Structures are given as C-alpha cells and as structure tokens.
Amino acid sequence: MGAKRNGASIRRRILARRLRELREGARLTLDEAAPALDTSASRLSRIENGQQKADVHLVKSMLDLYDAGDQWAEMLELAREAAKPGWYRAYGLGDNSYVGYETEATQVQEYAAGFVPGLLQVADYSRALYDASPLPRSAEERERDLAVRRIRQERLGSDVDPLEFVAILSENALRNPVGGRAVQQVQLDHLLKASELPRVSFQVLPDGRGAHPSLESGFFVLSFGDLGEPDMAYVEHALGAAHLWKEPEVTLARLKFDRLRTLALAPGESRDLIRRVAGEL
Incomplete structure (x- = not known):
C-alpha cells in the first residue's frame, strides 16, 4: 500500500x-x-x-x-x-516543516499530551481540532491539511515506505469528546483498529499519575534509519513549535519518553482502557 x-x-x-x-x-x-x-x-x-x-x-x-x-x-x-521539491510543497508546506522531516523518518515516537496523535486521528476529529484553532482557515486550507494528514497516515500500513510509530497518549485525550461524542466513538474505534497494525504501538498514560517528566507539552523524537543523520526532537506548544538537533536536547527527549513509557499502561492494558471509555459513551 x-x-x-x-x-x-x-x-x-x-x-x-x-x-x-x-x-x-x-x-x-x-x-x-x-x-x-x-x-x-x-x-x-x-x-x-x-x-x-x-x-x-x-x-x-x-x-x-x-x-x-x-x-x-x-x-x-x-x-x-x-x-x-518534497511532495508536501504542493500542499503549501516548506522543507523546514515537521512533515518535511517526518517524510524521511523511519521511526516516530510521540507523546501526545491533550489529544490523539495526528497519525492516528480520524478526519472528523482532525476537523474539530482545526475548527478550534484561533488561526483563520478557509475550507480549502482545511481540506488541504486533511489531505496531508491522510498521506502521512498511509505510511503506517505501507510496505514500500513504512513508518514505525510509537506513541504515548494521555487518558484525558481519550475522554475529551473532541468533535462530539459520536466522533469520539469513531475515534476510539479507530485507535483499537490501528493498534493491530504491526508498525503501530501506543500506550495510554492514565490520569492520576501525578507529576511526570512532560506535563508542559507533547513532543516527538524522529529517527532516520540508515540515512546517517542523528535523531531530531520536535516540540509543539501553545504558541508554535521548535526543531531540536543538539544531542543534549535530543537525549533529554529520549529520556523523557522512556520515563513516560514506564508510567503508562502496557499496550494490552491501554486497549482495555480504550474499550472501557468507549463503553461509557
């Protein structure tokens, strides 16, 4: 595919x-x-x-x-x-955009603090997030962004250009009815299906864990396989985003991610929690 x-x-x-x-x-x-x-x-x-x-x-x-x-x-x-020119240029994105780097990555690790990771979102969930943004978006721009997201997601099931995705998402992201409860139900069902893909692994960080290494924001660590480039960390925050290449910064991101994985539920327990949340809707 x-x-x-x-x-x-x-x-x-x-x-x-x-x-x-x-x-x-x-x-x-x-x-x-x-x-x-x-x-x-x-x-x-x-x-x-x-x-x-x-x-x-x-x-x-x-x-x-x-x-x-x-x-x-x-x-x-x-x-x-x-x-x-990268394929994403046709969608208005530059070479220095996150998508430009993800295109060349072989593995992405992501901690999503308040919402389902983009690589695992269904279209209506993404639309609801776009609509909530204070940045003005025309209907054409929104559909363009959705097309980019769909193209990115194809790699999770591709044998030609595969991407390994390892994610940690907060329980709050599961319970927050982004787009309404009907969309939330579809999104939870999609997470369960995505968990069956061989290159997708995610864990849920349950509520009540107290202080942990990344309360302030979500972040990514990208690896580029045999291209010979070092890992990159990428941080999204309320006012923008930052690409981090320096080894101490990337090492800190890796350490934070590893620590969050120890605090999160195991993959099987995470799927059980998703089913319970879906059953409460």
Whole structure:
C-alpha cells in the first residue's frame, strides 16, 4: 500500500554535512573556498548549514575544488535528491516543516499530551481540532491539511515506505469528546483498529499519575534509519513549535519518553482502557 514520496529536508542536511566535511578535508576555510566557487562565504555557510539549496552545478564545482575523488557520483545523486521539491510543497508546506522531516523518518515516537496523535486521528476529529484553532482557515486550507494528514497516515500500513510509530497518549485525550461524542466513538474505534497494525504501538498514560517528566507539552523524537543523520526532537506548544538537533536536547527527549513509557499502561492494558471509555459513551 502506498508509494514512496520524496522529501528534501533530511537529504539537504546530509548534503550540507558532507560538503562541509569535504571542504574541511581539503583544508580550505569558507573565505578561501568562496572566491574559487564564484560565490560568497555567507552563501557557502548557509549551504553547509542546510539553510539554502545548492544547485547541481555549484556542487560539481565544489567537488572539483575539494578533490572529491570517488565520491563524485554519490554526491551528485545526493545533490539531485536534495534539490527535488518534497511532495508536501504542493500542499503549501516548506522543507523546514515537521512533515518535511517526518517524510524521511523511519521511526516516530510521540507523546501526545491533550489529544490523539495526528497519525492516528480520524478526519472528523482532525476537523474539530482545526475548527478550534484561533488561526483563520478557509475550507480549502482545511481540506488541504486533511489531505496531508491522510498521506502521512498511509505510511503506517505501507510496505514500500513504512513508518514505525510509537506513541504515548494521555487518558484525558481519550475522554475529551473532541468533535462530539459520536466522533469520539469513531475515534476510539479507530485507535483499537490501528493498534493491530504491526508498525503501530501506543500506550495510554492514565490520569492520576501525578507529576511526570512532560506535563508542559507533547513532543516527538524522529529517527532516520540508515540515512546517517542523528535523531531530531520536535516540540509543539501553545504558541508554535521548535526543531531540536543538539544531542543534549535530543537525549533529554529520549529520556523523557522512556520515563513516560514506564508510567503508562502496557499496550494490552491501554486497549482495555480504550474499550472501557468507549463503553461509557
């Protein structure tokens, strides 16, 4: 089910890191390399930080200047992949959006503090959340966002482009009738069905656990498999979101997630709780 969709966000970071390593291996500073490449040191710095695209012609010049040797073919292929627009661009999302990074991830861990994770939401539940947002959304924009969510969810059952999803959600998220009780019932039924997917695992953090490591907000930890990029943490909060790449920050996110898993119900107990909540409706 589903075809692999392109994403440029992580490819651009990989290309940036590899180009920086080649320049440093050639013992050239930014100020020394830039004139030889007919560009500025500031532009070169942005490319090496993954903040700006590098066209293939410039990459060829860099490989020549840095004497890349047998890395030419691999680096050019990487440059072409990084230059392709991600599928999400057609839906108004940029390469630095969360979706841009999730597209390249092989595993997502998420703690959802107050609502069902987006990868497990039914459409009417998502619509209700969009309607509650203070940000104005046209009907067309809302349907666009729903389409993006559907595409993301396809990976949970895909053999071509699989995504492993490990989630922890609060009991409050189960009991909160987002969209009304009829939608809540459909959403709970969907959670039970999703729990049968081989790449989906979730646990419920029951009410009454007291203080725990992430009372303030939900968060994500994304892993990128054999792409060679380090894990990324992503935090959503009431006023925005933040991408976190520094190892101490990502390590803290992993530790918090592991701690929450020990406090949450086991997967089987979590399904039993969902059934009980559904039976109370």
